[in-house]
Amino acid sequence: MRISELEYSNLNISNEDILEAMKEIPGYLDITPKDFLELYHKAYRHALGRLKSAIKARHIMTASVVTIDEHKPLADAAQLMANFDISGLPVIDRQGQVSGVISDKDFLKHMNITEQTSFMHVILSCLDSPNKCLARDLKGLLVKNVMSSPLISVGLETPVLEVADILESNRINRVPVLDQEFKLAGIIARSDLVRALS
Amino acid sequence: MSFFNKMKGGGQSPPAVGLSEILWSWIGAFCGILPVAWLNYNLFNDTDLVFVIGSFGASAVLIYGAIKSPLAQPRNLMGGHIISAIIGVAVFKMFGTYLWLASPLAVATAIAAMHATKTLHPPGGATALIAVIGSQKIHALGFYYAFIPVGVSAFIMLAVALSVNNLSKTRKYPEFWF
Numbered sequence: 001m002r003i004s005e006l007e008y009s010n011l012n013i014s015n016e017d018i019l020e021a022m023k024e025i026p027g028y029l030d031i032t033p034k035d036f037l038e039l040y041h042k043a044y045r046h047a048l049g050r051l052k053s054a055i056k057a058r059h060i061m062t063a064s065v066v067t068i069d070e071h072k073p074l075a076d077a078a079q080l081m082a083n084f085d086i087s088g089l090p091v092i093d094r095q096g097q098v099s100g101v102i103s104d105k106d107f108l109k110h111m112n113i114t115e116q117t118s119f120m121h122v123i124l125s126c127l128d129s130p131n132k133c134l135a136r137d138l139k140g141l142l143v144k145n146v147m148s149s150p151l152i153s154v155g156l157e158t159p160v161l162e163v164a165d166i167l168e169s170n171r172i173n174r175v176p177v178l179d180q181e182f183k184l185a186g187i188i189a190r191s192d193l194v195r196a197l198s
Numbered sequence: 199m200s201f202f203n204k205m206k207g208g209g210q211s212p213p214a215v216g217l218s219e220i221l222w223s224w225i226g227a228f229c230g231i232l233p234v235a236w237l238n239y240n241l242f243n244d245t246d247l248v249f250v251i252g253s254f255g256a257s258a259v260l261i262y263g264a265i266k267s268p269l270a271q272p273r274n275l276m277g278g279h280i281i282s283a284i285i286g287v288a289v290f291k292m293f294g295t296y297l298w299l300a301s302p303l304a305v306a307t308a309i310a311a312m313h314a315t316k317t318l319h320p321p322g323g324a325t326a327l328i329a330v331i332g333s334q335k336i337h338a339l340g341f342y343y344a345f346i347p348v349g350v351s352a353f354i355m356l357a358v359a360l361s362v363n364n365l366s367k368t369r370k371y372p373e374f375w376f
Binding site: 015019022023026027028029030031032033034035 | 208209210211212213215216218219263264265266267268269270368369
């Protein structure tokens with residue numbers, strides 16, 4: 001279930017629930033169950049609204065980001081990703097601005113296969129005939145030839161739920177966080193979102 | 199919702215209170231009205247001073263019987279009575295020759311003033327009305343009416359509410375002061 005749907009499902013407090021609760025509080029409560037329910041619904045929506053915007057991108061992002069220059073050969077990107085055990089990197093242009101993101105998905109996309117290529121396809125191709133190993137297609141390419149652009153990014157103050165929406169609707173696994181001057185401030189991966197919610 | 203549909207109600211009434219709440223309400227009201235009635239009938243009987251007016255019976259319902267209600271809190275009790283008393287006396291002084299007009303004017307204006315000052319206290323409406331329709335003794339007090347009986351008696355009842363309402367384990371008064 002999505003968090004935005006909570007609004008409609010968790011409000012099922014019955015009249016009896018309220019009457020029982022009122023009996024548990026000693027003393028005369030100057031409110032009808034119906035008024036209480038209306039109050040509860042409105043308060044719930046306020047709380048939900050507050051939750052939706054309380055946690056911002058800057059709270060959950062990883063601030064120390066490994067990046068790569070867009071003019072570097074693709075092998076350098078692969079080396080970095082292997083060394084740091086990560087599956088994607090923000091790409092920086094000559095002006096020091098983030099120009100895109102490169103991930104293992106982008107590597108797969110640029111191998112000469114028309115169908116959706118997976119890591120296992122690459123393994124198979126290399127095992128079957130080393131000369132036709134799919135990874136060979138990537139030789140000579142530069143980071144900027146392969147990276148995903150235009151850049152999808154979020155701001156420091158973007159609410160976390162909005163970040164989740166951006167990852168989900170663009171089917172991406174990480175998104176760079178830019179500061180007010182559009183400089184790279186951090187990165188949020190799907191795993192950061194899970195950590196924020198746990 | 200249409201005009202007539204609104205009259206159907208449709209909601210449920212709150213549950214009844216327990217026996218201990220009924221007892222504490224009785225004790226509170228007895229102890230609260232006792233001193234003001236005693237002052238009225240014993241100490242100041244031969245003077246022009248009045249200590250007890252009808253609206254204190256209504257205040258007793260709130261400050262001893264529905265102590266959690268926002269209407270029953272000190273701000274509302276004191277503010278509601280004093281503001282309404284001043285308005286009642288002022289309206290009587292201006293429109294006292296037309297009691298049919300002064301009466302609704304005093305009550306309606308008192309309610310508006312209590313709303314505006316966040317001091318809504320239902321007995322305040324009675325306090326304003328009594329300033330208009332009250333006895334010669336009340337009329338003779340002028341604006342003094344807002345001090346004695348209204349202010350002082352409300353204060354005595356508040357002092358009793360603070361002590362009696364906090365004797366029971368399950369009761370606490372006030373919810374807020376201002």
